[in-house]
Amino acid sequence: MTSSESGRFRRVGEQDRPRLVFSIDGQPAEGCKGDTLLVAMLTQIRHLRSSEFGDGDRAGFCLMGACQDCWVWTDTGERLRACTTPLAAGMCIATKAPEQAWPTLA
Amino acid sequence: MKPLQADVIVIGGGLMGTAAAFFLRRRGRSVILLERGLVGQQASGVNFGNVRRQGRFLPQLPLANRSREIWGRLRELLGEDAEFLATGHIRVCYDPSQIGVIEAYAQKARDYGLDLELLSANALKARFGFFGPEAIAGSYSPNDGHANPRLAAPAFARAAARAGVEVFENTEIVSIAKPGDDFQATAADGSVFSAPIALVTAGAWGGALSQQFEEPVPLAVHGPQMAVTEPLPYRIRPVIGVSTVIPAEVVYLRQVERGNVVFGGGARGPAFADTRRAYAVPGNLTGQVRQIRRLVPALANMRVIRTWSGIESYLPDDIPIMGPSARLSGLYYAFGFCGHGFQLGPGVGDVMAELIDRGSTTTLIEPFHIKRFATAEAARLVSA
Amino acid sequence: MADPRIVPDPRIVIVGAGPAGVRAAETLVAAGVRPIVIDEGGRDGGQIYRRQPEGFRRSYASLYGSEAGRAEDLHRSFEALRDRIDYRPETLAWGIWEKQLHLLQGSRTSEVDFDALIIASGATDRLMPVRGWNRAGVYSLGAAQLALKSQASAIGSRVVFMGSGPLLYLVAAQYSKAGAKVAAVLDTSSFWLRVKALPRLIARPDVLLKGLALTWKLRRARTEIETGITPVEIEGQPETGVETIRFRTNKGQERTVACDAVALGYHLRPEAQLADLARCEFRFDVQTRQFFPVKDTDGRSSVAGIYLAGDGALTLGADAAEASGHLAALAVLTDLGRQVATRDVGRLRRRLRAFERFRRGIADAFPWPASAAAAFSEDTVVCRCENITAGELRAAVTTGSVELNHAKAFSRVGMGRCQGRYCGHAAAEVIAASAGVSIETVGRIRGQPPVKPFVIGAESDAKEGA
Numbered sequence A: 001m002t003s004s005e006s007g008r009f010r011r012v013g014e015q016d017r018p019r020l021v022f023s024i025d026g027q028p029a030e031g032c033k034g035d036t037l038l039v040a041m042l043t044q045i046r047h048l049r050s051s052e053f054g055d056g057d058r059a060g061f062c063l064m065g066a067c068q069d070c071w072v073w074t075d076t077g078e079r080l081r082a083c084t085t086p087l088a089a090g091m092c093i094a095t096k097a098p099e100q101a102w103p104t105l106a
Numbered sequence B: 001m002k003p004l005q006a007d008v009i010v011i012g013g014g015l016m017g018t019a020a021a022f023f024l025r026r027r028g029r030s031v032i033l034l035e036r037g038l039v040g041q042q043a044s045g046v047n048f049g050n051v052r053r054q055g056r057f058l059p060q061l062p063l064a065n066r067s068r069e070i071w072g073r074l075r076e077l078l079g080e081d082a083e084f085l086a087t088g089h090i091r092v093c094y095d096p097s098q099i100g101v102i103e104a105y106a107q108k109a110r111d112y113g114l115d116l117e118l119l120s121a122n123a124l125k126a127r128f129g130f131f132g133p134e135a136i137a138g139s140y141s142p143n144d145g146h147a148n149p150r151l152a153a154p155a156f157a158r159a160a161a162r163a164g165v166e167v168f169e170n171t172e173i174v175s176i177a178k179p180g181d182d183f184q185a186t187a188a189d190g191s192v193f194s195a196p197i198a199l200v201t202a203g204a205w206g207g208a209l210s211q212q213f214e215e216p217v218p219l220a221v222h223g224p225q226m227a228v229t230e231p232l233p234y235r236i237r238p239v240i241g242v243s244t245v246i247p248a249e250v251v252y253l254r255q256v257e258r259g260n261v262v263f264g265g266g267a268r269g270p271a272f273a274d275t276r277r278a279y280a281v282p283g284n285l286t287g288q289v290r291q292i293r294r295l296v297p298a299l300a301n302m303r304v305i306r307t308w309s310g311i312e313s314y315l316p317d318d319i320p321i322m323g324p325s326a327r328l329s330g331l332y333y334a335f336g337f338c339g340h341g342f343q344l345g346p347g348v349g350d351v352m353a354e355l356i357d358r359g360s361t362t363t364l365i366e367p368f369h370i371k372r373f374a375t376a377e378a379a380r381l382v383s384a
Numbered sequence C: 001m002a003d004p005r006i007v008p009d010p011r012i013v014i015v016g017a018g019p020a021g022v023r024a025a026e027t028l029v030a031a032g033v034r035p036i037v038i039d040e041g042g043r044d045g046g047q048i049y050r051r052q053p054e055g056f057r058r059s060y061a062s063l064y065g066s067e068a069g070r071a072e073d074l075h076r077s078f079e080a081l082r083d084r085i086d087y088r089p090e091t092l093a094w095g096i097w098e099k100q101l102h103l104l105q106g107s108r109t110s111e112v113d114f115d116a117l118i119i120a121s122g123a124t125d126r127l128m129p130v131r132g133w134n135r136a137g138v139y140s141l142g143a144a145q146l147a148l149k150s151q152a153s154a155i156g157s158r159v160v161f162m163g164s165g166p167l168l169y170l171v172a173a174q175y176s177k178a179g180a181k182v183a184a185v186l187d188t189s190s191f192w193l194r195v196k197a198l199p200r201l202i203a204r205p206d207v208l209l210k211g212l213a214l215t216w217k218l219r220r221a222r223t224e225i226e227t228g229i230t231p232v233e234i235e236g237q238p239e240t241g242v243e244t245i246r247f248r249t250n251k252g253q254e255r256t257v258a259c260d261a262v263a264l265g266y267h268l269r270p271e272a273q274l275a276d277l278a279r280c281e282f283r284f285d286v287q288t289r290q291f292f293p294v295k296d297t298d299g300r301s302s303v304a305g306i307y308l309a310g311d312g313a314l315t316l317g318a319d320a321a322e323a324s325g326h327l328a329a330l331a332v333l334t335d336l337g338r339q340v341a342t343r344d345v346g347r348l349r350r351r352l353r354a355f356e357r358f359r360r361g362i363a364d365a366f367p368w369p370a371s372a373a374a375a376f377s378e379d380t381v382v383c384r385c386e387n388i389t390a391g392e393l394r395a396a397v398t399t400g401s402v403e404l405n406h407a408k409a410f411s412r413v414g415m416g417r418c419q420g421r422y423c424g425h426a427a428a429e430v431i432a433a434s435a436g437v438s439i440e441t442v443g444r445i446r447g448q449p450p451v452k453p454f455v456i457g458a459e460s461d462a463k464e465g466a
């Protein structure tokens, strides 16, 4: 597995699974079949999103669907809870709310 | 035990009671404010936070206008603003037949000094891009807005206390009578408070007190249901509501600056005045979200993280009880606000203080007099 | 549903397909009932016996260690039940109203009516904040274990395990065995408390021995283990996350350990929201300073028709969860007028009593570090979701909020996405310390539907059984 050095998580086994290609903020990324989206993202980058309240980046907390710290966006504006969503090939993930997701007019 | 004495005792520390206590004190009266639990813990603290005038019962507009003026001066009056923001308020409709209704309302509201701007579907789209295609017309009230309900009543209570009002929390009045010149209010712990003037601002529990003076009212309690989403980028400035004759379509929403979208409306849940609990009903949320995404489709992907409800009291004619008692001098009422009392609160406090101080008020409140339930027909309603 | 005997009458719903839920289902099926089994997860097994995704190849032995036999047995039992239960995976039970459970599957909502509901919802980590715990790279202890077990990943390259309780050592040992770097194990409870708790811990000698073996394995792998420590801060940058952890040793010296991830946990707390929404009564447990839903030994809650089993009611561990699931199902059957073997009931009750003695021993040995809350610096974040500090919470106390829900309304602590799951217990401690009142009177965060976030795009199915 070519998990880039900038990732946060380290794979320690089950590395011979088929690869799945997806993207994070427009950058190509790679994960393995059977990964959760959270694990796939965090083997590539060091965060999932930023706190809305200015205290920095967040990378999930409970991994079991309880803390809700790991919600990310798709480029079309859907919300995904990364720790309970299986990675699928071709996913386009955004760590910030994409423009078209939410009205811009005020 | 020697009774505690003042010029006025105010029973109930919601927004009505705290605001009335504050304004009475400004008029030089000594005031005792009695609250069963903590100030602002009931309807006043958990409501939707709409500071909206448009759409109200027209004869209520003078009172609402007076209140709106005070909302704008909260910081100067209280030293804090309860996060009041004059963001504007829009009512939209889905049904062409409703366009006439909002137009007619705008016409008449002008006579009460409320200027509303009518918006076509295109104007809505151009100025407020978040509406769904079903919104075909709207009415915009630029000076309405919203505030944080949790902060409002405590802000009035703090300012009142600073000005000299004696605030007693955790003090439930179990009986009240006027044996002589003074009212005697007895609390659950036996302490007695006495004053020549009593003002009942006990919200959903006001009827239990007016009953003690043989002025029963047909007060029903319900729990309007609220929900809040996860925080989202702050993009929706005005408060939004729907003008419709279909009850299920009546939803409203606002976004707070922190980013959460708060919404409410639709079916109400049960509320229990005796246990002081109101419950959010899961089935009601399912109905609300259907209407919410119709109103603002971009919300469909977003998540509700919490729901709640509160205890509000309603009279059969959907207007409150406000004014002097029909039976006893020195006794005043302001309760039963039928889901619209948050906006009115500061004005109600000011008007009741004026009424008590001057014996009359410059703002029309005659339609809200308790005597409307003293007729035979009303008595029937009470016993039904 | 060819066999007329298994027509779903009465209607019994089980929430949770972990050890408790599976054993409850098995007991009901044996009595000829076809229960509905709801679980948010995609597969059965619950937390401890969580199954790895399809395509993973690790053996039971490598995955579940000494518990491999139990895990395999539970999974087999469930497979044997599949055709005789109405199993609904990936379905969240998000609300309860009267005798109706509200479900969400993807974005579809539905409701099921029940005559009896067995809530076997399990537990989540119990957390005590520390300055910097909101940084990226800090995870719950359970999260660290899940990353390893169900994803074959470590949460970082140098992981510090901090907190207290047997799970701390277990997960650290699992990391070490899997070849991940354990930078240190920092235990807030002192070694002597463990010795003092021995008389109660003897209630489960096998578990006690396994625990001792773990510590020994860690030490043999030259892992640094510090007991009786005081956490000071998880240091790092807002953008890049955790860099070091700072703590005071049991001798009072301040030290730092470099790391890129921290696993934090102090035992578990029950997922009791559904019980709360069903309006079950709760009781305060003095020893662990938290509230548990009231239940009798067999699992009856204070509300007729609502039964509680497993760690969702009382955190007794996996073996007890199996026993209590079995027992709760027997209670349901008894209450519905069926005959049940009293011998089974007596045996299961005796087992649960031994588990309860052990739980008390564990709580003595690895106490909840209540006093840490009083010592939080003003800028320590208590509520991660809303980024609310101890100072802001204390300010609410100063203006009169000495009850947790009131303080929540004024400070926003516990108002965020997790609904107070991770800050609620610590927030109560902050309030109690700051107001000088007992933690019991501060109370607990009241549950509000939805149990977890509910999508506004939800479409409803027609009501079932209507």
Ligand SMILES: Cc1cc2nc3c(=O)[nH]c(=O)nc-3n(C[C@H](O)[C@H](O)[C@H](O)COP(=O)(O)OP(=O)(O)OC[C@H]3O[C@@H](n4cnc5c(N)ncnc54)[C@H](O)[C@@H]3O)c2cc1C
Pocket (backbone or CB within 6 Å): B011, B012, B013, B014, B015, B016, B017, B034, B035, B036, B037, B038, B039, B040, B041, B042, B043, B044, B045, B046, B047, B048, B049, B050, B051, B052, B171, B172, B173, B174, B201, B202, B203, B204, B205, B206, B223, B224, B225, B226, B264, B309, B310, B311, B312, B334, B335, B336, B337, B338, B339, B340, B341, B342, B343, B344
């Ligand atoms: C969920 C919800 C949403 C709402 N949304 C809006 C909105 O958006 N905009 C709007 O304008 N209005 C709204 N309302 C209505 C508004 O909140 C109420 O009309 C208003 O707060 C009423 O204020 P009050 O002071 O009369 O009542 P309350 O706030 O209920 O206060 C009455 C007080 O009296 C005390 N009390 C009662 N009996 C006794 C006794 N015997 N002794 C001592 N104390 C006693 C109670 O403890 C209570 O604190 C909403 C209401 C609810 C419940």
Ligand SMILES: Cc1cc2nc3c(=O)[nH]c(=O)nc-3n(C[C@H](O)[C@H](O)[C@H](O)COP(=O)(O)OP(=O)(O)OC[C@H]3O[C@@H](n4cnc5c(N)ncnc54)[C@H](O)[C@@H]3O)c2cc1C
Pocket (backbone or CB within 6 Å): A064, C015, C016, C017, C018, C019, C020, C021, C038, C039, C040, C041, C045, C046, C047, C048, C049, C091, C092, C093, C094, C120, C121, C122, C123, C124, C125, C141, C142, C143, C145, C146, C167, C170, C268, C271, C274, C309, C310, C311, C312, C316, C317, C318, C319, C321, C451
């Ligand atoms: C992360 C974690 C790691 C643990 N590791 C260990 C360990 O290594 N060793 C050990 O002895 N103990 C461990 N425990 C404790 C162990 O989980 C329990 O003792 C055991 O799993 C309890 O079984 P249960 O059936 O009560 O609950 P669980 O096994 O937790 O099962 C509960 C199930 O209910 C489901 N659920 C909960 N709420 C809902 C809802 N609202 N809607 C739908 N489904 C719902 C969950 O998805 C879950 O599958 C761990 C606990 C946690 C939280």
Ligand code: FES
Pocket (backbone or CB within 6 Å): A060, A061, A062, A063, A064, A065, A066, A067, A068, A069, A070, A071, A081, A082, A083, A084
């Ligand atoms: S990490 Fe907690 S919900 Fe995903």
